[in-house]
Amino acid sequence: xxxxxxxxxxxxxxxxxxxxxxxxxxxxxxxxxxxxxxxxxxxxxxxxxxxxxxxxxxxxxxxxxxxxxxxxxxxxxxxxxxxxxxxxxxxxxxxxxxxxxxxxxxxxxxxxxxxxxxxxxxxxxxxxxxxxxxxxxxxxxxxxxxxxxxxxxxxxxxxxxxxxxxxxxxxxxxxxxxxxxxxxxxxxxxxxxxxxxxxxxxxxxxxxxxxxxxxxxxxxxxxxxxxxxxxxxxxxxxxxxxxxxxxxxxxxxxxxxxxxxxxxxxxxxxxxxxx
Amino acid sequence: xxxxxxxxxxxxxxxxxxxxxxxxxxxxxxxxxxxxxxxxxxxxxxxxxxxxxxxxxxxxxxxxxxxxxxxxxxxxxxxxxxxxxxxxxxxxxxxxxxxxxxxxxxxxxxxxxxxxxxxxxxxxxxxxxxxxxxxxxxxxxxxxxxxxxxxxxxxxxxxxxxxxxxxxxxxxxxxxxxxxxxxxxxxxxxxxxxxxxxxxxxxxxxxxxxxxxxxxxxxxxxxxxxxxxxxxxxxxxxxxxxxxxxxxxxxxxxxxxxxxxxxxxxxxxxxxxxx
Numbered sequence: 001x002x003x004x005x006x007x008x009x010x011x012x013x014x015x016x017x018x019x020x021x022x023x024x025x026x027x028x029x030x031x032x033x034x035x036x037x038x039x040x041x042x043x044x045x046x047x048x049x050x051x052x053x054x055x056x057x058x059x060x061x062x063x064x065x066x067x068x069x070x071x072x073x074x075x076x077x078x079x080x081x082x083x084x085x086x087x088x089x090x091x092x093x094x095x096x097x098x099x100x101x102x103x104x105x106x107x108x109x110x111x112x113x114x115x116x117x118x119x120x121x122x123x124x125x126x127x128x129x130x131x132x133x134x135x136x137x138x139x140x141x142x143x144x145x146x147x148x149x150x151x152x153x154x155x156x157x158x159x160x161x162x163x164x165x166x167x168x169x170x171x172x173x174x175x176x177x178x179x180x181x182x183x184x185x186x187x188x189x190x191x192x193x194x195x196x197x198x199x200x201x202x203x204x205x206x207x208x209x210x211x212x213x214x215x216x217x218x219x220x221x222x223x224x225x226x227x228x229x230x231x232x233x234x235x236x237x238x239x240x241x242x243x244x245x246x247x248x249x250x251x252x253x254x255x256x257x258x259x260x261x262x263x264x265x266x267x268x269x270x271x272x273x274x275x
Numbered sequence: 276x277x278x279x280x281x282x283x284x285x286x287x288x289x290x291x292x293x294x295x296x297x298x299x300x301x302x303x304x305x306x307x308x309x310x311x312x313x314x315x316x317x318x319x320x321x322x323x324x325x326x327x328x329x330x331x332x333x334x335x336x337x338x339x340x341x342x343x344x345x346x347x348x349x350x351x352x353x354x355x356x357x358x359x360x361x362x363x364x365x366x367x368x369x370x371x372x373x374x375x376x377x378x379x380x381x382x383x384x385x386x387x388x389x390x391x392x393x394x395x396x397x398x399x400x401x402x403x404x405x406x407x408x409x410x411x412x413x414x415x416x417x418x419x420x421x422x423x424x425x426x427x428x429x430x431x432x433x434x435x436x437x438x439x440x441x442x443x444x445x446x447x448x449x450x451x452x453x454x455x456x457x458x459x460x461x462x463x464x465x466x467x468x469x470x471x472x473x474x475x476x477x478x479x480x481x482x483x484x485x486x487x488x489x490x491x492x493x494x495x496x497x498x499x500x501x502x503x504x505x506x507x508x509x510x511x512x513x514x515x516x517x518x519x520x521x522x523x524x525x526x527x528x529x530x531x532x533x534x535x536x537x538x539x540x541x542x543x544x545x546x547x548x549x550x
Contacts, residue, residue: 060537117327257532262335
């Protein structure tokens with residue numbers, strides 16, 4: 001499918017040269033065909049305010065999912081044939097780096113559009129369990145990990161997103177490695193213990209918890225107690241986080257760009273950390 | 276499709292009552308069925324740092340698109356039947372509130388994952404053309420509008436996202452109203468003039484431009500000069516912004532949560548403003 005005559009009409013229009021400048025003259029003379037051939041001009045990179053880490057995996061076809069089909073894409077149009085380029089995507093909401101909203105497990109729980117901006121821009125704390133997880137993929141983040149974290153890094157701020165860094169973010173390129181098994185219920189990857197998740201609710205009033213694995217619960221769970229009980233507190237969880245080793249344990253701010261999927265059970269979001 | 280035995284196994288697990296607290300006791304006693312029936316508990320709303328506006332339309336089936344099919348969704352599983360709830364989505368990248376990346380119109384231009392965090396968290400400036408647009412849906416944001424804006428509100432900061440508020444954000448519930456015509460090339464809605472877009476590049480080194488309509492170019496354009504020439508400067512554009520009337524003309528920071536769609540020509544993003 002193509003907008004009728006796009007390439008030709010773009011060529012005609014750009015010939016008009018509506019404003020002559022160095023760049024528009026360059027582009028205007030030759031139209032989209034030449035514009036397409038030009039390398040993108042160098043842009044001065046604006047100095048960041050502080051440092052950033054991108055906690056989001058590239059959203060790609062075949063990204064490993066807990067269940068249902070992995071994401072798929074197809075090309076709709078291309079610049080050579082149609083004058084512009086676009087793709088179509090099909091995926092379940094729990095694909096890629098994504099949110100579990102309360103409504104994912106709780107009847108009457110909030111859906112994606114109801115998660116407020118105040119719940120999307122929050123301090124992020126990263127608890128490292130990589131060493132134990134390397135030895136035991138069924139390990140869980142425990143209350144002991146949280147109290148040890150606090151002795152070393154200070155108190156977890158109220159309202160934080162508390163993320164588990166298990167090292168699994170680096171395995172997402174390989175579905176078998178990431179899942180630790182071919183299919184549910186034979187998965188093996190770390191997750192939160194119920195006790196730790198509820199301690200964070202009751203003792204630290206967190207906004208959310210996050211994992212770099214496929215599930216808030218460990219992979220060998222078939223009962224999903226963290227999903228059931230943590231989400232029932234009207235909080236959200238993030239799954240499939242990336243690059244948690246690039247964020248300081250404490251002190252960064254997370255921006256969770258959740259698309260407000262209509263009646264969404266959560267869904268893909270862009271997560272950035274800044275400090 | 277359902278994870279085998281999810282509801283039953285969740286019930287079994289929650290009966291174990293791994294940690295007794297007010298909430299876990301409440302939920303643990305009855306399992307997910309009761310958890311599902313409970314109203315979400317009241318949460319103390321955390322005081323926002325400053326004010327927020329959500330510049331994103333709810334991403335919904337049937338949201339008006341310039342071309343191709345509008346977004347579609349289907350329910351994959353439900354809590355009563357399967358123990359959890361999830362949906363599947365199918366849509367073109369230029370659906371809902373979304374980005375046009377350089378690669379949308381420029382061969383060799385950057386795709387979604389290549390847009391940097393520094394280009395996603397930027398000052399936002401909102402230029403109001405609602406009065407003129409109400410009288411003439413084919414109107415354009417002109418260089419005059421920008422110089423008039425600066426006389427009133429001060430200089431547009433370098434690196435900003437400059438958004439056109441045409442009043443079209445309030446029309447997105449009605450495809451015919453939003454498009455101003457049944458199908459391309461009979462659309463009528465406001466957009467940037469090429470001169471204004473390139474003035475912002477050359478005189479103010481903006482990061483991006485944004486519109487509350489379906490296209491950076493006005494609806495009656497069949498040549499898309501802003502798409503061709505602005506995106507060729509390696510900058511991005513945002514389309515389908517919402518609630519621009521709720522943002523101050525100057526002084527807010529925009530967070531553009533673009534999902535890093537693999538080889539994406541742009542795509543759905545969550546846009547928040549904070550000031």
